[in-house]
Amino acid sequence: xxxxxxxxxxxxxxxxxxxxxxxxxxxxxxxxxxxxxxxxxxxxxxxxxxxxxxxxxxxxxxxxxxxxxxxxxxxxxxxxxxxxxxxxxxxxxxxxxxxxxxxxxxxxxxxxxxxxxxxxxxxxxxxxxxxxxxxxxxxxxxxxxxxxxxxxxxxxxxxxxxxxxxxxxxxxxxxxxxxxxxxxxxxxxxxxxxxxxxxxxxxxxxxxxxxxxxxxxxxxxxxxxxxxxxxxxxxxxxxxxxxxxxxx
Numbered sequence: 380x381x382x383x384x385x386x387x388x389x390x391x392x393x394x395x396x397x398x399x400x401x402x403x404x405x406x407x408x409x410x411x412x413x414x415x416x417x418x419x420x421x422x423x424x425x426x427x428x429x430x431x432x433x434x435x436x437x438x439x440x441x442x443x444x445x446x447x448x449x450x451x452x453x454x455x456x457x458x459x460x461x462x463x464x465x466x467x468x469x470x471x472x473x474x475x476x477x478x479x480x481x482x483x484x485x486x487x488x489x490x491x492x493x494x495x496x497x498x499x500x501x502x503x504x505x506x507x508x509x510x511x512x513x514x515x516x517x518x519x520x521x522x523x524x525x526x527x528x529x530x531x532x533x534x535x536x537x538x539x540x541x542x543x544x545x546x547x548x549x550x551x552x553x554x555x556x557x558x559x560x561x562x563x564x565x566x567x568x569x570x571x572x573x574x575x576x577x578x579x580x581x582x583x584x585x586x587x588x589x590x591x592x593x594x595x596x597x598x599x600x601x602x603x604x605x606x607x608x609x610x611x612x613x614x615x616x617x618x619x620x621x622x623x624x625x626x627x
Contacts, residue, residue: 399433400426417448424476428469437464441473452476453512477510484509485530495525497608500561501599503527508565508601514541516564518548518584520557525596529555543580545587552593560588562598571605573598573614578627581609582616586625589618 403415403423412420418438425434440462445451451459452473459470484506494500500519507517507530515535520528531551534543541564552560562581573581577600585595595618597610609615616625 418442420448421451424473425469428472437462440464453510481506481509491526493525494519494521494527494561497597497611500597501606501608504561504563504599505601505606507563511565512567514565514567516541516543516562518552519561519563520552520555521559521561523558525559528557545583548584549587549591552588553591557593559594559596561596563601565601569602571600571602571607573600573607573609578614578616582625585616585618589620590623594618
């Protein structure tokens with residue numbers, strides 16, 4: 380009797396959007412993410428953070444608020460949380476996409492490579508800045524063969540400015556045992572060209588590390604689709620150990 384009564388209980392209805400999700404998942408499996416429109420890609424991403432709610436209106440609200448799929452991924456967790464329907468878990472998921480992509484790029488590259496050539500150096504440092512919306516400055520500590528020993532994040536700041544502690548940088552560089560180094564920073568919304576502030580910063584670091592016997596070989600500037608090398612352009616400051624001066 381108990382079994383008979385149990386069998387007569389109404390089945391729990393499927394979520395109203397379950398079929399839609401199944402169709403979208405099948406579509407992605409068949410045609411790839413590139414088959415989705417921008418709001419659909421966000422809708423699909425939100426499936427992983429919001430299991431029982433229609434994420435389509437939330438995806439549209441995100442696009443309306445930030446303007447594009449890329450701008451949504453570049454937003455901070457605090458900015459994302461201002462959109463109705465986005466809680467802490469969803470904000471963390473969306474914001475984390477670029478972090479994981481950057482992590483992948485950093486670990487995909489070969490570490491035991493020589494960075495003597497500018498092209499190799501650019502390829503090596505580019506993943507450091509993937510998706511960053513503020514400037515960041517790195518020192519790549521290297522051995523005598525220009526093989527990377529450690530990527531030192533010197534500073535990060537506003538979209539067009541970084542500040543750093545030169546003494547802290549010097550201590551970190553010495554701790555690696557490096558004999559030479561590269562500098563690299565990004566211009567998130569600017570040109571792949573060195574500003575006067577970039578030259579002043581470079582000269583300051585070249586002198587500080589030169590006094591410690593560490594030769595700074597180049598300073599590479601990265602933008603979204605371009606890069607430049609101060610050494611290749613003939614404008615890299617260099618340190619003269621005999622008179623302990625920096626020359627351009």
